[in-house]
Amino acid sequence: MTRSVARSYDQMREVSIERGFIRHAEGSALISFGLTQVICTASIEKGVPSFLRGKGRGWITSEYGMLPRSTGERMDREAVKGKQSGRTQEIQRLIGRSLRAAVDLQTVGENTIKIDCDVIQADGGTRTAAITGGCVALMDALSLLGEGVSTKFVSAVSVGIVDGEPVLDLEYVEDSRADTDMNVVLSEDGSFIEIQGTAEGNTFTDRELFKMIELAQKGGAELISLQKRVLLGNR
Numbered sequence: 001m002t003r004s005v006a007r008s009y010d011q012m013r014e015v016s017i018e019r020g021f022i023r024h025a026e027g028s029a030l031i032s033f034g035l036t037q038v039i040c041t042a043s044i045e046k047g048v049p050s051f052l053r054g055k056g057r058g059w060i061t062s063e064y065g066m067l068p069r070s071t072g073e074r075m076d077r078e079a080v081k082g083k084q085s086g087r088t089q090e091i092q093r094l095i096g097r098s099l100r101a102a103v104d105l106q107t108v109g110e111n112t113i114k115i116d117c118d119v120i121q122a123d124g125g126t127r128t129a130a131i132t133g134g135c136v137a138l139m140d141a142l143s144l145l146g147e148g149v150s151t152k153f154v155s156a157v158s159v160g161i162v163d164g165e166p167v168l169d170l171e172y173v174e175d176s177r178a179d180t181d182m183n184v185v186l187s188e189d190g191s192f193i194e195i196q197g198t199a200e201g202n203t204f205t206d207r208e209l210f211k212m213i214e215l216a217q218k219g220g221a222e223l224i225s226l227q228k229r230v231l232l233g234n235r
Contacts, residue, residue, distance in 0.1 A: 003174070005034060009167045012157070012219050017136055017230045027140030029230075031133030034171055035123035040133035042141035043114045058108025060138070062095035064088055064130060066119040091127045094194065098131045098185045099138055101193045104150035113141055124158070124172040128183055131156035132223050139231055153188040155223035159212040166208055168215040180204045184216035188224050 005013060013034030022028035027042035048059045065088065068074045078084050084092075099115055115138060117130035132155045142149045158170045160178040167174065175181060182197035197209070204212075 012169045019230050027137035029133045029136040031129050033125045033129045036125050036129050037121040038129045039118045040137040041116045042137040045112045048110045057105045059112045060100045062092050062115040064091045064117045070119045070122045102154040107150045124170050124175045128156035128158050153224045153227050155220045156185040157219035158183050159215045166211040168219045186220035
């Protein structure tokens with residue numbers, strides 16, 4: 001197949017992470033997957049939800065939103081509508097689950113880290129960009145709690161089957177016509193945190209599934225290498 005951006009089936013879009021993008025947040029990053037751009041911030045608040053009080057462990061939660069002109073046509077803010085869409089709630093839960101897997105919450109103390117992910121431009125893969133950028137913001141915030149916090153890097157990437165071929169990191173025009181759409185969240189040790197896959201058009205075979213997972217592992221490892229370069233430099 002020919003992709004609208006000149007890249008091979010197993011190639012990520014150009015990815016960049018600008019650390020410390022929001023000066024007031026304990027941690028922040030502007031992440032770009034091609035034309036998709038998401039601002040991620042991490043804020044530390046004392047205390048935890050009631051079900052965790054007195055247990056000596058922390059909590060990580062997330063909010064996600066898309067700006068009105070992040071897409072081709074203006075959309076109303078969900079605050080104006082008075083409720084969040086099911087899609088927004090599902091993505092928020094995914095981001096929260098993914099980033100909780102990045103931290104040993106017993107080492108955080110009774111603190112809550114709130115991750116805010118705001119999509120300023122959407123061209124496919126907003127949730128995977130939010131998780132990957134959110135991890136960078138989270139790591140920066142957690143560094144303020146001292147050296148005893150135990151963490152590991154987490155990234156997320158989309159894969160799918162477009163025109164009968166498994167491909168990595170779908171942009172919108174590919175995602176909108178994909179026969180299969182899948183989002184994969186991975187830990188730095190290569191293990192899986194979450195796999196979301198759906199046959200949007202045609203069903204997929206086990207061989208295609210294994211190929212998509214292989215592509216996701218490749219892309220996820222590249223993203224984690226970038227996160228480490230951004231946060232750790234050459235160390």
